[in-house]
Amino acid sequence: METEVLIIGGGTTGTGIARDLTLRGISCILIDQKDINAGASGANHGLLHSGARYIFKDGEAAVECHRENLLLKRLAPHCIEDTGGLFVAVDQDDDDYIAQFPKLCVKYGLPCKEISVDAARQKEPCLAENLKAAFEVADAVVDPFMLSLDNAAHAQSKGAAILRNMKLTGFEMRNGKIHTAQVENRRTGEKLTIKAQEFVNASGAWADNVAAMAGASIPMSYSKGSLLVTQSRINQAVINRLRPASDADILVPGGTVSIIGTTSVEIDSLDDIRPTVEEVDAIIKEGAQMVPKLATTRYIRAYAGVRPLVRTAGGDGRSISRNYTLKTHTEDGIDNLVTITGGKLTTFRLMAEKASDIVARRLKNTNPCLTETETLPPSTKGEWTEPGKSPRVWMANPERRDTLICECEMVSEYMVDEIVNDLKAEGTIPTLEEVGRRSRIGKGPCQGTFCSFRLAAYLYRKGELADSQGMGQVREFVNERWKGFMPLVRDKELMRVELQESFLCALFGMEEDDE
Amino acid sequence: MMNKPVNCNVAVIGAGMAGMAAAIFAANRGLSVVCVGKASEISFSSGCLDLFSRIPGSDMPAFDNPFEGIAALTKLQPDHPYAKVGREDIVQGFEEFTGFMNTSGIQYHCTPETNQKIITPAGTLKSTWCVPSAMYAGTRALAEKKKILIVDIRGLKGFGARQMAQSLKKHHPCMGSVTVEFPGRETAGDLMCERLTWDLETPDILSRFIGVLRPHTAGYDTVGLPAILGIYRFEELKNKIEKALGKTVFEIPTLAPSVTGMRTKEAFLGQLPASKVRHYPVMVKDITHGEAGFSFEVSEGIAVREVRAENLILATGRFMGRGLGVNASGNIREMLFDLPVTQPRDRREWFRRDFFNPKGHGVNRSGLETDECFRPLGRGGKVFHPKLYAAGSILAHQDWKREKSGSGISIASAYRAVDHLA
Numbered sequence: 054m055e056t057e058v059l060i061i062g063g064g065t066t067g068t069g070i071a072r073d074l075t076l077r078g079i080s081c082i083l084i085d086q087k088d089i090n091a092g093a094s095g096a097n098h099g100l101l102h103s104g105a106r107y108i109f110k111d112g113e114a115a116v117e118c119h120r121e122n123l124l125l126k127r128l129a130p131h132c133i134e135d136t137g138g139l140f141v142a143v144d145q146d147d148d149d150y151i152a153q154f155p156k157l158c159v160k161y162g163l164p165c166k167e168i169s170v171d172a173a174r175q176k177e178p179c180l181a182e183n184l185k186a187a188f189e190v191a192d193a194v195v196d197p198f199m200l201s202l203d204n205a206a207h208a209q210s211k212g213a214a215i216l217r218n219m220k221l222t223g224f225e226m227r228n229g230k231i232h233t234a235q236v237e238n239r240r241t242g243e244k245l246t247i248k249a250q251e252f253v254n255a256s257g258a259w260a261d262n263v264a265a266m267a268g269a270s271i272p273m274s275y276s277k278g279s280l281l282v283t284q285s286r287i288n289q290a291v292i293n294r295l296r297p298a299s300d301a302d303i304l305v306p307g308g309t310v311s312i313i314g315t316t317s318v319e320i321d322s323l324d325d326i327r328p329t330v331e332e333v334d335a336i337i338k339e340g341a342q343m344v345p346k347l348a349t350t351r352y353i354r355a356y357a358g359v360r361p362l363v364r365t366a367g368g369d370g371r372s373i374s375r376n377y378t379l380k381t382h383t384e385d386g387i388d389n390l391v392t393i394t395g396g397k398l399t400t401f402r403l404m405a406e407k408a409s410d411i412v413a414r415r416l417k418n419t420n421p422c423l424t425e426t427e428t429l430p431p432s433t434k435g436e437w438t439e440p441g442k443s444p445r446v447w448m449a450n451p452e453r454r455d456t457l458i459c460e461c462e463m464v465s466e467y468m469v470d471e472i473v474n475d476l477k478a479e480g481t482i483p484t485l486e487e488v489g490r491r492s493r494i495g496k497g498p499c500q501g502t503f504c505s506f507r508l509a510a511y512l513y514r515k516g517e518l519a520d521s522q523g524m525g526q527v528r529e530f531v532n533e534r535w536k537g538f539m540p541l542v543r544d545k546e547l548m549r550v551e552l553q554e555s556f557l558c559a560l561f562g563m564e565e566d567d568e
Numbered sequence: 569m570m571n572k573p574v575n576c577n578v579a580v581i582g583a584g585m586a587g588m589a590a591a592i593f594a595a596n597r598g599l600s601v602v603c604v605g606k607a608s609e610i611s612f613s614s615g616c617l618d619l620f621s622r623i624p625g626s627d628m629p630a631f632d633n634p635f636e637g638i639a640a641l642t643k644l645q646p647d648h649p650y651a652k653v654g655r656e657d658i659v660q661g662f663e664e665f666t667g668f669m670n671t672s673g674i675q676y677h678c679t680p681e682t683n684q685k686i687i688t689p690a691g692t693l694k695s696t697w698c699v700p701s702a703m704y705a706g707t708r709a710l711a712e713k714k715k716i717l718i719v720d721i722r723g724l725k726g727f728g729a730r731q732m733a734q735s736l737k738k739h740h741p742c743m744g745s746v747t748v749e750f751p752g753r754e755t756a757g758d759l760m761c762e763r764l765t766w767d768l769e770t771p772d773i774l775s776r777f778i779g780v781l782r783p784h785t786a787g788y789d790t791v792g793l794p795a796i797l798g799i800y801r802f803e804e805l806k807n808k809i810e811k812a813l814g815k816t817v818f819e820i821p822t823l824a825p826s827v828t829g830m831r832t833k834e835a836f837l838g839q840l841p842a843s844k845v846r847h848y849p850v851m852v853k854d855i856t857h858g859e860a861g862f863s864f865e866v867s868e869g870i871a872v873r874e875v876r877a878e879n880l881i882l883a884t885g886r887f888m889g890r891g892l893g894v895n896a897s898g899n900i901r902e903m904l905f906d907l908p909v910t911q912p913r914d915r916r917e918w919f920r921r922d923f924f925n926p927k928g929h930g931v932n933r934s935g936l937e938t939d940e941c942f943r944p945l946g947r948g949g950k951v952f953h954p955k956l957y958a959a960g961s962i963l964a965h966q967d968w969k970r971e972k973s974g975s976g977i978s979i980a981s982a983y984r985a986v987d988h989l990a
Contacts, residue, residue, distance in 0.1 A: 330916045454757040456723050465757075503726060503823060506690060510728025514720075514747060521735045524690065528924055535923040542918065544894040547887040547931070550919075552612070554932075556823065557924070559969035560614050561690040564924040565622070565630070 056082045056214070058412055059234055059249035061221055061263055062256035064094030065197060065398055068204035068215075069405030069424070070253055070412075075211035076427065077413055077420040082247060083205070084219040084236055088490055090201045092257045094398065095490075096358025098280060098305040098312055100291060101125060102399040103138055103191040105165065108157040109150075109297070114376045115161045118399045122191060125402065129429040132200045136306060138192025138291035139173060143342055144183040146296045151186045154295060164191050179287050179344045192291035194307050197398055198490075199435035206432030209479075217481050219245070224252075224267050230389045231267055240482055251412045252390045258323055258361040260394040269385035271378075271392060272364040275321070277357050279328035280314030281336055281541070284351040284498065287311040287344060294343050301340035304347075308440025313340045313347055320359070328355040333540040351545065353498055354537040361394045377404045381411060389415065434475065437468050437492040458511055459504040461497020466511055468492060473517060483517050485509060485526040486533070501534040502553040528563060571873040574846065576600040578989065579862060579877035581852055581904065582891065583607035586960025586978035587883035588836045589661065592668045593986035594881075595843040602875050603840070604848045604866060607833045609889055614686075614821040615795070615828030617662070617676060617698035617975040620650070621683055624970035625927030633681050634697055634976070647965040650973070652940050653980045661983030662976075666698060668843075672835035673800070675701040685710055687718075687792060687820050689727050691735025695972055700828065702795065702802050706818035709790040715742045717788040718820070719781060721750045723759035726823045727794045746784045751776035761822050762830070764796040768805060778812045785813050795819040795827045799834055848875075851890070855880070855904050857953055879989045882936075882944070882958040883982065891962040892935070900934050902962070907944045907952055910937055910964040928967040935964035941988035942981050957985035 058074055060067050063085030071083045085091065104118035126133055142151045158165035166189045173187035174180050180187075205215050218239040225233045225246075233248045254263045261271045286306050294302040298317075305312045316332045333355055341348035363378040377396030382388075393408040406422045413420070437443060444463035447455060455465040472491045473483040481487060485508055488494065494508060495501040508530075509523040518526070531553075542550055557563045578594040580587050583605030591603040619634040623641050631637030635655055642651040659680075666676045676698035677684070683695040684707045699707050709716050720729035729745035736743055751773050753759055767773045785791055797805040797819060810817045821828045840847050848866040855864040862880040865872050884891030884904065892909065895901045900911045911934035912918055918931035936958050937945045946952035959981040961968055968974040 325921075327921070451757070454723070454755055456725060456757050456759075458725065506823070507726040510689075510720075510726055510731045513728050513731035513734055516730075518731070519734055520737060521691070523731055524692070524735060527690070532923050536921075539919050539921070539923075543898065543915065547892075547894065551886060551888045552824075554923075554929075554969045555612060559618075559972065559974060560694060560821070561688050561692050562694055562972070563690065563692070564926050564928075564970060 054082065054245060055248040056080050057249060057416060058251045058253060059084070059247050060253045060255055062254070062259070063089045063201070063205070063215065063217070064092055064255065064257050065090070065201050065204070065401035066257070066393055066396070066404050067253075067255035068201040068208065069401045070255055070393070070408055071208035071213045071215070072204045073405045073409040073422060073424050074412065075208045075213045076423040077409065077418055079413060079416060079418055080212055081208070082214045082216060082249070083208070084216045084221065084247070086218070086220040086239065088217050088487060089205055089215075090198055092259075093358040093360060094197050094201060094257070096356050097197065097398055098303055098314060099195055099197055099307055100303060100305050100398070101133060101193040101195040102397060104161065104163050105138075105140060105158055105190045105192070106293060108161055108163065109153070111376060112161050114397075115163060117403060118397065119161070119163050119191070121400050121403055122193065124425065125195065126193060128427070129200065129203070131431045132196050132203065132429070134194040134307070136192070136194050136290045138190045138293060139177065140188045140190060140293045140295040141173060141180060141184055141343060142186040142295040143181050144185055145342070146185070146294075150297065151295055154188060158190070165189070177288050177290060177292060179346050180292070181343055181345055186295060188295070192293070194291065194305055195398065196307075196435070196438065198438045202435035203429055203432045206434045207430055215479065221263060221266065226267065229386050231387065240484070250389060251415055253408055253412060254390060254392040255394070255408070257394055258359040260361055260392050264382070264392055267382070267387050267390055269382050269387060269390070271380065271394070274319060274362050274364050275323065276360040276362055277318045277320045277326060278315030278360060279332040279336065279355055279357040280312050281333065281352045282354040282356075283311045283313070283347075284353050285309065287346055287350065292344065299339065301336040304340065304344055310353070310440070323359060326357050326359055327536045328357045328540050330540045352541045353500065354496070355540050356537045363395050379404070379407050379411070433471070434491070437464065437472060440493065443468055443493060458507045459492075459494040459497065461499050461504070462493035464492050464494045469508065469511060473515070483512065485512070485530040489530060495530065495534050499549075500538050501531050502549070502556065505530045524563065531557065569871040571868055571871045573874040573876055574602065575876045576602045576846070577877070578602075578879045578881060578986075579604065579864070579875055580881045580883055581605065581855070582883035582885055582889060582960070583847070583849070584609045584883065584885050584889055584960065584978070585613070585975050586885075586982050587881075589665050589979045590881045590883055590959055590982035590986055591840075591845050592665060592843070593661070593983055594990070595845050596664060596668075597986065597990040599990060601845045602848065602877065603845050604850060604852050604875075606849050606851065607837065609885060610833045611825040611829040613829040613832060614694075614826065615700045615703065615832055616686060616694070616696035617666070617979070618972045619658070619683070619697035619976035621695040621972035622970065624967050630695055632683055634683055635681065641971075645965060649963045649966050649977050649981055652938070652942065653984050657983050657987070658976065658980045661979040662698065664983070665979050668839060669832070669835050672839045673803070674831065674835045677701060677704045677707070687732060687736065689732065689820060689822060691732040693736070693739060697976070702797065702806060702819045702828070703821070704818065705790055705816040706792050706820065709816065709818070710740060713740070713742065714789040715787065716740065716744070716790045716792055717785055718743065718745045718792040719784070720745070720747050720794065721759060721764070722747050723750070723753065723756055724761065724764070724794060725758070732820070744788065748780045748784070751780060761794060761796050761827050762825070765798055765827050768796060769798060769801070774805065774808065778809055781809070782813060785815050788815060790816045790818065792818050792820050794822050799827060799831055802831065852904070857905070857956070861955060879955040879957065881982070881985055882956065882962060883960045884962055886935070886961050900931070902936060905952065905956070907936055908947050909934055926970070928970040932967040932969065933965055935962050935966070937964055942985040955989065957989065959985050
């Protein structure tokens, strides 16, 4: 295969770059070792920062967030729920810190309005009784899956190719340049060589691994952050704790749930990223100081992502800048590689613009960046990830005699058909994992106990699965959900696990070797 | 309003497999029995009776002979409940239990020295000991390499005929599949097993269902259907279909709540009056105990009745049955007597990272310690009460889901306990 630009990494930044480049008329291929947003882009709060979170430590990041926040609300409104946000402090929080907050907001031009404690609790009855300060800011909620899938879809409509399950295995170097990239399909084992003029490393936490294949290195540290999803929505606006960054400071509502997090745990390896019992306990304990209900509510899932932080000086995960890193590698003797990593979901567009600027300049393309002015067209790619959409569509179309596969989130055969057709049109094999990521299957309270099997049975019926493939995929699907449920099992959850094990092990014997 | 207290020799708390077995055994010995519990968990059962198949985490493959398996198990794990019972207890317990169910219309097929295989809706083969007659033709067809057609019904979720046929291809190549419409439900999106079961009780729908099946069965010896052939008259319905199609027919259990489980429950409940067992489908929260025995209250409509029992058998199950729960400090506790529970040190050791790790999860082996006749031990390791017994999955040192020993442990421990108290 040949293209002008090969983008490695299908997170928000990578898909943002694919869109940016194609809008400038540059052809590109995007590869991801797994799937769109399989890394940190899919494992965060889904918070569109107002910038206020960063005013104490990183004024520049705060200003960037503020600007991008306004832009995205205008250009990609379908991906955003404009909830507004609150910064609140409770009794034990530092008064000086609180007093600084509105002043710094003014300094960096961020809208911020102090409201009375009573008004705050009226707005968000879940807030602690010992609240002592509250400020309104312009936070919002963004669906990162829809955002990336729509960026990818727009790029595809302009000619870009998006290749999933494609793992980079090496580069062929010639005269200080990357000549080709070798990739391998994780599912089929098929090997491909992709020739390009420019290469973009947008692989997030894997940036150093990719750079190393070209003989360069990026000093990185990995900070794991875990988050918990509540069973029902607790708050209407984003709620931030007004104190120096610590565990469980942000409660973000989204659709029918709320998400509380995060932790910051320095890790050495990117293998097997998962939330732990200790993190879950810490998040609940800390979060309950701000929203007491978090101590008693039920949770349906925990998940963890890795913040890719580029080491500039010493410091722990939270003190290293959240701002992005853009590196050209000319000093490493490589003329056609750009690495863009770090940063935030909120500033993904800006990061994509900066990386694309370098690539375009090198390709002598003088067309301007259009993502700052052109609306992101909604696509159908992410439509079934939207909470509440599946039940609406299902109820509105009784004539389809449409069978529900996932009863918790009401995802039906019709919706699975749509996703399967879409995946196949893109050349992706529709596995349980892929269909799961593009829908809400498995994301409700049963966490895959019933729906994993129903989905497998349906894919068999449609001829999408054959032989004994289904069993492996169900195992993989259930284990992925288990990863996020295991640390949450405290009391009532034990019943669900027992039920699940009764089916999967006592009845089906899925823990036994297949032979 | 208080009704007159009822006195009994034995109170059985819990109406799952262990509670049912304990009530049957006690009644058979002429004891007066009160059985308390909703019997709701049994609706999740496949209808088969497992004895033993596998030692979780050991290198030993699954055992064809369950008794050889149990012998190997108890050598390795002398704390296991099976180490407290002899082969005779197991055999006699099963005979008595299946005999009782037989009078209620459920027959089991059992080969004493060998486990048998049934087809599961996941397309796996499950090892079990006693197979109900409604499923047995499938077991035989597998063993005899017959040509099997598996039928599923559009709209009935989690039961995929093609999934089963494809997944089992490597074990049983002569298997086909077909999806049919259920007569009278062609416009429905979602179908439930229980609904279809009631439908088939209507002769007209049954004959139309046979008509729907007929064109697909040519070339096959045996037809596998989801378990929807009636709660009470399943033998009759199966025979009608077999006669009309000229094929043997068997059922495959479905996901919960399953008709096969409901059948087991109904068979048990239906036979209770004849056995003079009083059944209260309620949950007991408080039990007082003293030298004279045990006392607790059950509701009867708006009234309340006190039950006084000489002996008490705790067959409350694990977390789903509320026999076990978790206290404020995060430890697993027994819910009625606060008996000490053997358990992992803390929550971090409850589970393994891989849900399907063949060794099984730490939390699964938690439960009650007992003496040789299944009397729970209190703090200090002494028998908690001379007339208190425990049976079934609440016992420690077993992992019934991985061992495929659920019914076996329930029946054997209930048998041993009743044998001791009688």
